[in-house]
Amino acid sequence: MYIDTIHDAIIGGEDELRQQLLEYQAILDNASLGIIFTRDRRFRHCNPRFSEMYGWPGNELIGQSTSIVYPSEQAFAALSSIAGPILGSGQRLDTELQMKRRDGSLFWCRMLGRAIDPSDHRKGTIFIVEDITERKNAEQALLRAHEELERRVQERTAELAMANARLHAEIQERKLAEQQIRYLAQHDALTGLPNRRLMEDRLEQAIEMARRHQGRVAVLFIDLDRFKPINDKHGHRVGDLLLQATAARLRKLLRAVDTVSRFGGDEFILVLPEMQSATAAVEAAQRVQGALAQPYFIEDHALSVTPSIGISLFPEHGQDASLLIGCADTAMYHAKKAGRANVQLFDPAMKT
Structure with missing residues (x-):
C-alpha cells in the first residue's frame, strides 16, 4: 500500500508538471514578442512570433549559430562584446540594433536578454x-x-x-481684432452695455461674494413703458x-461694483451688490425711476x-442668477x- 501511495504521488507530480509545461508553452506560443533560448550562442528554442519575425521555421533554427540573424559577423561580434559583461554580471541586456531576416532584409529590433545563471554561462x-x-x-x-x-x-x-x-504687425492687428470680438461677444452692439451673458456672469460672481460674506445682491428688472408707440411713431432710428x-x-x-445690462428690446437689468436691505434696494430703484422719467430730447423730439x-434679492428670493432674474421679471410685470x-419688490405671492 505504501508503494501504491508513492506511485500515485509520482503520477500526480508528473501530471502537475505536464500541466505547467503546457501552460508555459501556451504563453510562449501566444506571446506578441519574439522569445528565444540560447546556449553556447546556438538556438535551443524559439516561439512562433520569433520565427514569424525572422522568417525562419522554428525547427530549422534549432542548433544553428545565433550569428545567422545578424547583418554580419562584425555586428555579431560587436553585440557579443557588449552583451558578455552585462549578462555575466547578472544585469539585463537592453539594446536596439538591426537584425537580419532569412531573406536577407534588415529590420530594427529592441533586444532584452538575461542569463539564466550569470555564474555559469553554459x-x-x-x-x-x-x-x-x-x-x-x-x-x-x-x-x-528636422534637418530639412x-x-x-x-x-x-x-x-x-x-x-x-x-508678422508682428499682423499679430497686433489680430490682438485688436480678438479684443473687439470678445467685446462684441459680451456687449450689446447698440448701447455698449454688457449683454445678457456678461451680466449673468457678473451676477453669479456677486452672488458668490455675497454668499461668502453673508451679504445681499439686488437685481432690478427695468422695462420702458410705452416704448413701442414711440418707436412706431418716430421710427427705429429715434427708438435706438x-x-x-x-x-x-x-x-x-x-457705483463701481454695479452692472447695468441691456437684457433685450427695451428691457434693462441692474445688478447691485452690497445691498444692506430691501429698503435700500427700493430706494435705489426709485432713484433709477426718477432719472429715467426725465424728458429726452432726441432729433427735435421731446x-x-x-x-x-x-426687484429681487439674494438670498431672500433665490440662490442663483436665473432664479433672481425670473423673480425680478415677475415683480416688473x-x-x-x-x-x-x-x-x-418681489413677493412669492406674485407667482400664485
Whole structure:
C-alpha cells in the first residue's frame, strides 16, 4: 500500500508538471514578442512570433549559430562584446540594433536578454525581441524633416527677418481684432452695455461674494413703458437713440461694483451688490425711476418714457442668477399691472 501511495504521488507530480509545461508553452506560443533560448550562442528554442519575425521555421533554427540573424559577423561580434559583461554580471541586456531576416532584409529590433545563471554561462540565456522598425522609421523621418527644416531656415534667414516684422504687425492687428470680438461677444452692439451673458456672469460672481460674506445682491428688472408707440411713431432710428440715451443715464447712476445690462428690446437689468436691505434696494430703484422719467430730447423730439421696475434679492428670493432674474421679471410685470411707472419688490405671492 505504501508503494501504491508513492506511485500515485509520482503520477500526480508528473501530471502537475505536464500541466505547467503546457501552460508555459501556451504563453510562449501566444506571446506578441519574439522569445528565444540560447546556449553556447546556438538556438535551443524559439516561439512562433520569433520565427514569424525572422522568417525562419522554428525547427530549422534549432542548433544553428545565433550569428545567422545578424547583418554580419562584425555586428555579431560587436553585440557579443557588449552583451558578455552585462549578462555575466547578472544585469539585463537592453539594446536596439538591426537584425537580419532569412531573406536577407534588415529590420530594427529592441533586444532584452538575461542569463539564466550569470555564474555559469553554459546554462544559457533568454532573449526577448521586439520589432521596432516602424518606430525607427518614424524617428529617422522626423530627423530628416528636422534637418530639412534647419536647412530651409538657414536659407531664408533674411526673408524671415522681414516676415517677422510683418508678422508682428499682423499679430497686433489680430490682438485688436480678438479684443473687439470678445467685446462684441459680451456687449450689446447698440448701447455698449454688457449683454445678457456678461451680466449673468457678473451676477453669479456677486452672488458668490455675497454668499461668502453673508451679504445681499439686488437685481432690478427695468422695462420702458410705452416704448413701442414711440418707436412706431418716430421710427427705429429715434427708438435706438432713445435706448442709447437711457443706457447713458443708467451708467451715471452706477457705483463701481454695479452692472447695468441691456437684457433685450427695451428691457434693462441692474445688478447691485452690497445691498444692506430691501429698503435700500427700493430706494435705489426709485432713484433709477426718477432719472429715467426725465424728458429726452432726441432729433427735435421731446420724448417721455417711464420705467416699470421689479426687484429681487439674494438670498431672500433665490440662490442663483436665473432664479433672481425670473423673480425680478415677475415683480416688473406686477409693476406694469399696477399702472406702470412704479417699483415692485418681489413677493412669492406674485407667482400664485
